[in-house]
Amino acid sequence: MEVFIEPIGRLINEFAKLPGVGKKTAQRYAYRVINMTEGEARAFADAILDAKRKVRFCKICGNFSEEDICAVCASREGKQICVVKEPKDAIALERLHAFKGVYHVLHGVIDPMNGVTPNDIRVRELLERVQRGGVEEVIMATNPDVEGEATAMYIAKLLKPLGVKVTRLSRGIPIGGELEYTDDVTLERALVERKEL
Numbered sequence: 001m002e003v004f005i006e007p008i009g010r011l012i013n014e015f016a017k018l019p020g021v022g023k024k025t026a027q028r029y030a031y032r033v034i035n036m037t038e039g040e041a042r043a044f045a046d047a048i049l050d051a052k053r054k055v056r057f058c059k060i061c062g063n064f065s066e067e068d069i070c071a072v073c074a075s076r077e078g079k080q081i082c083v084v085k086e087p088k089d090a091i092a093l094e095r096l097h098a099f100k101g102v103y104h105v106l107h108g109v110i111d112p113m114n115g116v117t118p119n120d121i122r123v124r125e126l127l128e129r130v131q132r133g134g135v136e137e138v139i140m141a142t143n144p145d146v147e148g149e150a151t152a153m154y155i156a157k158l159l160k161p162l163g164v165k166v167t168r169l170s171r172g173i174p175i176g177g178e179l180e181y182t183d184d185v186t187l188e189r190a191l192v193e194r195k196e197l
Contacts, residue, residue, distance in 0.1 A: 008030055008034065011029075011030040011033060011034075012026045012027050012029075012030045013026070015029040015030055054066050056068075057087075057105075058070035058072075058073055060073040060102075060129070061073050061090075061102060061103045061104050061105055062087075062104065062105035062106070062107060062122050062125070063087050063090050063103055063105050064087045064091075072090075072094070072102055072103060073102055076100065076101060076102050077101070077102075077134075078101070078102045078129070078134055078135060079101060079134060079135060079136045079137070080099075080100070080101030080102070080135075080136065080137045080138075080139060081101060081102055081103065081104050081126070081129065081130070081135055081137070081138050081139070082099060082101055082102070082103050082104070082138075082139040082141050083103075083104045083106060083126060083138060083139065083140050083141060083142065083152075083155065084103060084104070084105055084106065084141050084142065084179070085105075085106055085107075085108065085109050085142050085143060085148065085151075085179075086105065086106075086107065086108075086180075087105055088179075088180045089105075089141065089143075089178075089179040089180060090103040090105060091180075092179045092180050092182065092187060093141065093179070093187065093191065095184065096184055096187060096188045096191065098188050098191055098192070099191060101137075101139075104122065104125070104126050104129065104138075105122065106121040106122050106123070106126075106142070106151070107121055107122055108120060108121040109121065109142055109143070109147040109148055109150070109151040110147060110150050110151045110154055111147045118154060121151075123154075123155060123158070126138075126155065127158060127159070127162075130159060130162050130164055131162065135164050136164065136165060137164065137165040137166070137167060138155075138159055138164055138165070138166050138167070139167050139168075139169065139191075139194055140152035140155060140156060140166065140167065140168045140169070140197065141169050141179065141191075143177065143178050143179060144169075144174070144175050144176070144177060145175065145176050145177075152168055152197065153197070156168075156197040165196060166196065166197045167194040167195055167196050167197065168194055168195055168196075168197050169190040169191060169194050170189065170190045170191075170192070170193030170194050170195060
């Protein structure tokens, strides 16, 4: 006999596909959805579909946007570009209200063990942005893990001949840590005390 009837089992399986969600958490989420009113469940489902339909990537920086160009790229000068792995990292930095430049989202990091090369992430697009001129500093804000460090060093090596200052977030973020989960004080200190590569 099946432990869960098919609709519950299917819902649990879908929640379990989310990163960081194990079977027990997926079960709790499924039970919560089942206990919602039909209106609450519809609003939840509509929010998912609405996000899927409307959210796209900015054509300039690669961050989340509802338009072709995100609000940050449309309203700020591009003298400083902060390079991050994922959109969630740009959101973590933006939360501080301390950075007044623009972002460049790589959508990954160099990871040879998993077959990710520089051609698989948005390195070329970053180089094109810098080559167009007006950029004074590129801040490497990839995670302080092996892949993040390797990506930062690789990009810094490509940018140095272009005459742009390349800095790295200060060490304050723990090795193996992720920007998304770093507390605001540590993240702001790392941004303010960044160092040239």
